[in-house]
Each structure stands twice: as C-alpha cells, then as structure tokens.
Amino acid sequence: MSAGRNARTGAALALVVAAMAGLSFASVPLYQLFCRSTGFGGTTQRAEAAPPGADSRWIRVRFNADVAPELPWNFAPEQTVLRIHPGEQTLAVFRATNRSTRAITGRATYNVTPDAAGLYFDKIQCFCFTEQTLQPGETAELPVSFFVDPAMSADRDARDIDTITLSYTFFPTKGRPAAARVGLLPNAENPSAKESPR
Numbered sequence: 465m466s467a468g469r470n471a472r473t474g475a476a477l478a479l480v481v482a483a484m485a486g487l488s489f490a491s492v493p494l495y496q497l498f499c500r501s502t503g504f505g506g507t508t509q510r511a512e513a514a515p516p517g518a519d520s521r522w523i524r525v526r527f528n529a530d531v532a533p534e535l536p537w538n539f540a541p542e543q544t545v546l547r548i549h550p551g552e553q554t555l556a557v558f559r560a561t562n563r564s565t566r567a568i569t570g571r572a573t574y575n576v577t578p579d580a581a582g583l584y585f586d587k588i589q590c591f592c593f594t595e596q597t598l599q600p601g602e603t604a605e606l607p608v609s610f611f612v613d614p615a616m617s618a619d620r621d622a623r624d625i626d627t628i629t630l631s632y633t634f635f636p637t638k639g640r641p642a643a644a645r646v647g648l649l650p651n652a653e654n655p656s657a658k659e660s661p662r
Contacts, residue, residue: 519550522548523547523548523625523627524628525547526545527541527544528632529541531633532636535568535636536562536564537561537568539561539634540558540559542605550614551613556610557605558591558608558632561602567597568597570595571596572591573635574590576628576631578625580619580625581622583613583616584616586611586613
C-alpha cells in the first residue's frame with residue numbers, strides 16, 4: 465500500500481517539476497506576446513505597411529540612442545526630432561561606428577515613451593529586428609521605417625500625446641552569427657516628414 469502511495473507521490477512531484485520547467489520556458493515568449501499586444505512598457509508593434517490615409521494632427525517623434533558600456537561603438541540618430549502625421553510612413557536613420565580593432569556584432573533593444581504610445585507605434589522595418597555586425601572602424605547607416613497608428617486619437621489614455629520618444633540601446637552579442645547583417649534599407653524615405661528644431 466505504501467509503495468503504491470510513494471509511486472503516486474513521486475509521479476505527482478515529477479509532473480509538478482515538468483510543469484514548472486515548461487512554464488519557465490514559456491514565460492519569456494508569453495511576456496513578449498503580452499507586451500506586444502498591449503504596448504506594455506513602451507513595447508512597439510510590427511506592421512507590414514502603414515494604413516491608407518493619414519491624420520491631420522502633428523506628432524513630434526524624438527530619437528534617443530545609447531550604447532552599453534562594454535560595446536565600443538558610437539551610435540546616434542541622424543535626426544533628433546521629426547514632425548509626422550499619424551498614419552504617415554516615415555524613415556529615420558541612425559549611424560553606428562565600431563571604434564575597436566575587431567569585428568563586433570551587436571543587437572539593439574528599444575522602447576517608446578510615454579508607455580501608452582507603444583500600442584500605436586508600428587515599425588515596418590528596423591535594424592533592431594536583426595543583429596548588426598560592424599568591421600573595425602566601419603560606420604553604417606541603420607534605418608527604421610515606422611508610422612504612428614491614427615487609432616491613437618480614439619484612445620482616451622493616448623489621444624493627448626503629442627510627443628513620442630523612440631529609444632534604442634545597443635548591446636554586444638556573443639560570436640558572429642551567420643545571419644548578422646548591417647542595416648535594412650527600406651524604400652525611399654518619406655519626403656513629407658519635416659525635421660523640427662530641438
């Protein structure tokens with residue numbers, strides 16, 4: 465009787481351990497899915513193209529660039545502020561330079577502020593979607609194609625937002641993946657986007 469009880473207890477414990485292991489592996493993708501679907505923490509969205517038509521209001525998009533202390537790169541936006549209409553596809557460009565004497569691969573993390581804007585900030589194409597490899601002394605232009613969803617105007621938590629800050633931080637990655645590449649130049653930039661003074 466006790467042997468059968470011990471076997472059942474052991475099996476139950478094994479199931480609990482397996483379930484906990486499964487949850488630990490699933491927690492990161494589930495959290496990322498939650499952030500993407502809600503814009504939590506300023507997480508941006510991904511889209512294939514901007515919607516037809518654009519809102520008449522203006523929004524200022526500011527650009528911020530940082531580099532982890534262990535990555536010997538210079539990294540900065542080529543424009544500090546753009547004025548855009550929601551629904552208008554826009555291209556912004558960042559510039560990165562490898563100051564070291566060896567090839568280094570990095571990857572950029574990103575977010576937008578205020579957090580409520582994350583649900584409406586859509587990237588069509590971005591250097592942050594892939595790892596970037598720079599040779600010693602190499603400088604690369606890193607573009608991001610994006611739009612702000614006009615639906616933001618109907619959200620009472622986001623409709624009064626008139627300035628959005630898009631921030632990137634580059635971190636080094638280990639090794640040099642075969643898929644790493646420099647930049648992702650999309651189609652021609654949006655000529656109607658106007659740079660605004662700081």
